[in-house]
Amino acid sequence: MGKGTAFPFAAVVGQPDVKEALLIVLTNPHAGGVLIAGESGTAKSVLVRAMAELSADGGIVELPLNATEDMVFGHIDLEQAVTSGKKAFSPGILARADGRLLYVDEINLLRREVLNGILDAADRGVNLVEREGISFRHESRFTMVGTMNPAEGVLTPATLDRFGLFVMAGRETDAEARAEIMRRVLAYDRDPLAFAVLWREDTRQLAERVAQARALVEKTAVDAPMMQLAAQYCSRANCAGHRAELYLLEAAKAIAGLAGRDYLLPTDMERAACFVLPHRTRQMQSPLPPPPPEQSDPDDSPNPSDQPDSTEQPPPPQNAPTESEPSSDDADDGENRDDSQQPPQSDPSDDQDRTAEIDRNFSPVNLDASLPQDRFIRRGSGKRSLTRTDLKQGRYVRSFLPSGDVTDLAFDATLRAAAPYQSSRGGDCAINILKSDLRQKVREKRIGNTFLFVVDASGSMGARERMRAVKGAIYSLLQDAYQKRDQVGMIAFRRNSAEVLLPVTRSIDLAQKCLQQLPTGGKTPLAEGLDSALGQIRTLRQKDKAVQSVLLLVTDGRANIGLDGGADGVADALRLAEKIGESGVTCVVIDTETDFIKLGVARDIAARMGAAYYTLKELSDNTILRIAKNAV
Amino acid sequence: MRTGVYPFTAIVGQEEMKQALILNVINPSLGGVLIKGEKGTAKSTAVRAIADLLPAMRAVQGCRFRCDPEDPAHLCEDCAGRTKQGEALPDLSVRMKVVELPVSATEDRVVGTLDIEHAIKFGEKKFEPGILAQANRNILYVDEINLLDDHVVDVLLDAAAMGVNTVEREGVSYSHPARFVLVGTMNPEEGDIRPQLLDRFGLSVTVTGEHEPAQRVEVIKRRMAYEQDWAAFADTYRSGQEELGQAILRARRLLPQVGVSDALLSMVAKLAIQLGVDGHRADITLIKTAITLAALAGREQAGSADIRQAARLALPHRMRRRPFEEGALDWTAVEAALQD
Incomplete structure (x- = not known):
């Protein structure tokens, strides 16, 4: 639908960091994908969806929030099972994403189990399916691209760590740039096809640059000093594990490639660090007031001294408050809580009303x-969300074989369970269902x-x-x-x-x-x-x-x-x-x-x-x- | 006796709400309207009435999504496939409908799901369209959107923003056009909706009951006349209705020609910067609304008066960007920005 009428990547005003991060993951699939965080209306999704026309291999597969688990990982092929009685595998979204980009909008709203499963597959490059009586594995090499609005919820540090790159999308603060955004959106709205034609040449050049960079990345060798530099960056940023170094080198290769080089310079690493380190830097200091700061493109011209000195780190991702230590702003208020050092001073007789x-x-x-103690009934539910099987409310996420009566029938799973045995069962309908086939829905309520x-x-x-x-x-x-x-x-x-x-x-x-x-x-x-x-x-x-x-x-x-x-x-x-x-x-x-x-x-x-x-x-x-x- | 829809032009007062609805049917890309207010303030009457006002449109015969044969960019898979094979798409005339989404709606009914009957009878998977499919090219009306399950709101607004509904559930994988005018109502006393979702609504209006006794009497009078004899009541408003219908059509035709000066664009940009709104939806909606207002007034150029009026509709709900923030629109800032 409307293919080829997406807003062109090149026509997006500003957001140089987001654009660069996306070009890096397009250029080098080994860079570990990217997570884009930012307030609503900052062209996050627009840019990601526009990547399709820049990628050589089939573009983007999108995972909608309404996806059920069977559709993500794959399930038994219903039609085949009915007609031939064979348990064949019907591939899911992960199979479709093989060799492409997998895009999850509002990734912080996705169920944790599903997200972990996807990230596991991304890590291994293989999707292992063990469900509904089938056992299957297939290649699934994809680049993960996620967008999220931090105000809507957070991702755990462990999940954040799975993304190679992290970038913040900010709003434009320059009036002329904002006016240009409006101008272009109006032109696009009026005639998307004509607008795309207008930007066709820019798009072609960009796609070519990516293709050339890809070829260069293949040839780029990493020498020992560069590896050492990467290790230094990561250890000074206090990163857990060793993913960071690898992502850092791969991202740097992409940056070099995009600059037309097949060798690495220290500046490549510096730039790569702007994307690879922020979300995995475990630091002592992090100013983290609840409101996200006004920020547009802080890293536009990276200052070499910015990295990786821990006090000068790029701001930690706003979406990882669980990771952060108390804010330095609190120091001012410290006295209010450090009363233990003070002589006793309480005033119970204070009868004045005050409003703090x-x-x-x-x-x-x-x-x-x-x-x-609730784990067993909550299995399959997201963060602090309740699964209530007695109420037919909430999002249907998976099915299971109930031990008692079925109160909320999962038709699709029931059909798939019954399908392989149809040739031996007969009956009037195409599918003859026995009680043992019945599956119950597991619902998640947020x-x-x-x-x-x-x-x-x-x-x-x-x-x-x-x-x-x-x-x-x-x-x-x-x-x-x-x-x-x-x-x-x-x-x-x-x-x-x-x-x-x-x-x-x-x-x-x-x-x-x-x-x-x-x-x-x-x-x-x-x-x-x-x-x-x-x-x-x-x-x-x-x-x-x-x-x-x-x-x-x-x-x-x-x-x-x-x-x-x-x-x-x-x-x-x-x-x-x-x-x-x-x-x-x-x-x-x-x-x-x-x-x-x-x-x-x-x-x-x-x-x-x-x-x-x-x-x-x-x-x-x-x-x-x-x-x-x-x-x- | 048969009763018809209450005429749009017979609604007393509520000018902002009426204007917001009119602007959205002229230019569906404005992104819908959120109506905040207490019960019994003619919200749903107005929504049904605006649909009734609109002339019929062309739609592909037999298409579940009522594709527009003249809009090749937004055809469903089926219609697109037929066009590709050189088949002419037979069309018929349909009227814009109001599709209602009840608060109790489950996600499978909203996005669509596996056709169970078909699966059992024929052992094949088939997509059964949901409310979002019905809503394509229509008005989707969600009463008390703040009481809707969060995950349903998520998919709803996602589809509204994309104009496409992508389904990956219960064994079916399907995608179809879902371009609709979203109208949501809410009573703020019963809980709010998330600011991030507010931003997805193009316009918002706050409605209150009429306070003027004379106006209140007029409301009752008209309602009684309507219930007593709908046909006669409709006759009284016929010419006004037709006039408004024509004005909407004229505005739709004029819309692509309406221009904006660079000075106006930078005025809007400065205003947005000054107000510190999230992202860029505010500016974009503001300018689009101003253009639509100009088209409605029959002008080929949008001006600062249009911006001022558009600001009333496009900005208030964007002022409260974070949870717990007071969201008052600073009118002096708006006026100051518009003075330059």
Whole structure:
């Protein structure tokens, strides 16, 4: 459809880095493919799709997000099985991609299992299929090209490492360039065919340059000093494993080839490092505020001193916050959390209401809520996503042989299961299906867990800008929840009561607004807060039994008022904590007590709840909050 | 008694919504419209009414995707194959439809899937088209798009952006044209949609109920008249309807001729830079909307007044780029940029 009417590669304004990275992988399939990250509307997909006309061998195979596993890896050939009773292999997308480019748009939304399978095949150059009673292997040498918007979710460092090259796509900041973009898009929209003709010569020249570079890469020899240089780059960038060196050399060969040379120069390596190192550099420092910085083409004219000095690294990929250490920006706020060094200063009697800002530079925190005891029912599901076989919702990803009754029939898999035996079965229809053929659908629902935040908003929390850090931590957790499509609710307790600020909702925006406006002041009715949380959890369970809820309690534990205004705040709180523990809900306690003399109530509460326990300080140092359920 | 569609021109108020819909049917490449607002504000009435307003179009007879015989670049596999073999494609006249996507729709129904009946009867794989196939060259209406499953929204917007639906599921591998005007509605109180998805919508409007008592009375009066005697009601608006229909056709014809000056382009570029919008969709949509507005007004040149008007439709939903960000459009910045 519309073939030959894609927006021409050469007609894309700007994005020199993205273009160069794509030319490198076109030139040298051994460079390990490329991952392009960038905000929406920066011509990522346009450029990738335009690569088809530059590649000599058959262009691009695209993997849509809706692809089921059988279609990716291949499956039993239905028609053949029915007509001849033979178990033949029907190739999937990986077979089609052999010798070509495989493009996955929004790769960060693809299921992890599928992505890993694809990357494995890319590594080996072979696709091994063991499914539906067939065993098959075929060559599958392809170059992976992925695009993603980091705001939509992250890839793990291990996955990132599989990509040879990484590049950020930015927006144009020059008015004339932006105007030119509009001019060209308008012309293209008006008449795509005429537009393509206009750019035909440029496209031809570019394709020729790639073809020549390919030939040169074949002849390029790598000598020992170059290998040493590559090793130096990688060790100084603190890369794990040895993939980086190989990718670095292959990318450098492509860069040399594109420059018309069949030998390497140190500058080739320098340039290659701009693409090969950023996503695998494990460094101590990484400025990583949540918003992506304004960035267009930072590496346009690489400065030799840029690489690979670790302080001058290209910015780490925005999509790998799990990898990064706390941001240097946090240093300014450090004093707020390093209160342990300070003399005790808490002010529980503070009755003034104050509203703290959200500390938006709080280092990103990811919630790791893959609860181990659930693994068996969650098999086949993506990150923090629930597979619920009793609800016919979500994306159909694979099928399995059910042990009991079939509630959600996977017709395609059922047909394929029945197909080979048709000649012996007979019957009126072309396919005669027995009960043993029935296959159940495995569905993945991207909606995640329910997080109930129970936040201490008493006066003691307001002291020393502590609330700013607390809000920063919650904000960071909310961002992670947003990316993973979780539901959130929020309860705050202060003065004499607890208030459900936000009933559980998908709108994390609202949660953020509540957080923003949350004032601090008054006493600490911790018990009321826990009581309210317990009520919420019960309601949630009544609504939906399958829902996984996680309670996150943020408090300094300085409970000084009991239930219904009673005197024994701590005892009431501990009793309720025990109740919550008995209810079996997964809990996390974030202890904000930073005073010199610690009472440690929050820790006791955590123990009674069977909760994972973190201090705010730990949270700012650790980027992953593991919500493992401790034994009560 | 037979009741027909409520006439578009009989809708009281809601001028921005009406304009956004008109612009999209003149120029489907604008990328659809997102209508935000409470219930009972004539959203779905307006969408059905705009389709009814449009004259019939030509479509290939028997084609499941209603391919346009005069648009060789966007034919389905089947039609393209027939053309290649020198076959003339017989066509017929069809009307633009509103295809609805219910919130409960599953992904297989949206993108299409394996034809089970065919497979069981004949032991062959065949693609059964889904809602995206029906939507080709029509209006796809998604009520409460913010409540739709995320993965369905993903495939939906992907198809909308590409104009093609690629299916790789349940044993079938298929690709077909899916060019449609996407109209989504949402009530922001019930949860938002991701900013990245917002950006994929060309235009957005916010609708509220009429506050003026006289206007409210007029709404009720017209509704009652419509329900009492549709034919008579439709008669009252016939000439207005025809006029608007003609204006849309004229604008469609004029659209390719509308020009933009370099000064206007750089004005838009500066505005986008000043507002710090993500990527380039904002500028592109802004200029396209301005051009379409000019075409609707019968002018061959888009001007800064068109940009100002287009900004109201194309920019507000792009201001909130990240989750949790307040997304107010800074009108003084817009005005300042347009003054130069």
